[in-house]
Amino acid sequence: GESVGLHLPTLSVQEGDNSIINCAYSNSASDYFIWYKQESGKGPQFIIDIRSNMDKRQGQRVTVLLNKTVKHLSLQIAATQPGDSAVYFCAENPNAGNMLTFGGGTRLMVKP
């Protein structure tokens, strides 16, 4: 399959630890943000989203934090599992309803 993220920043964590992946976005007018997970040979898979009127949103084992002041997003994964190994992208929606602008991505490697 296709290899994604050959030259991306890498975060290596031990299985069971918590992971934090950070992202800086570019457009202060963006009002919708999404985290995607991409495994090799597959398309991006939705993880969690957040709107600009919130600063925190929780899902199952994942939490997204939004700091609009410094245009920063983070994705926290609790009790990281080997199946979480993938490349993670943040994306912003600067024009509601239209295209997404993706960040550069971070490769997460989980050591058993």
Add this chain to the structure above:
Amino acid sequence: GAGVSQSPRYKVAKRGQDVALRCDPISGHVSLFWYQQALGQGPEFLTYFQNEAQLDKSGLPSDRFFAERPEGSVSTLKIQRTQQEDSAVYLCASSIGTGDNEQFFGPGTRLTVL
């Protein structure tokens, strides 16, 4: 079919050939997007359809790139006179509505231009 499908999954073309990439979105999804993903980078927007109308094509890199969705369902991305810099994974995504809706991505077509 539960998700977005794309065909072919892999395409090798000689420089100068024309290629056509197909996307079958989730049934009933109004919005359809094409993205280009170079190796080691995030996807970059190419074009957007709402039903059969192409509302945004600002991301198409040149007039060699053309996309259509004539019946508001299946979409085709065509690249004429392919060049080596066109080598990338081409991703299709669909969403149910036109607002801030989750975009569901297909597996992509990997295009290699020799």
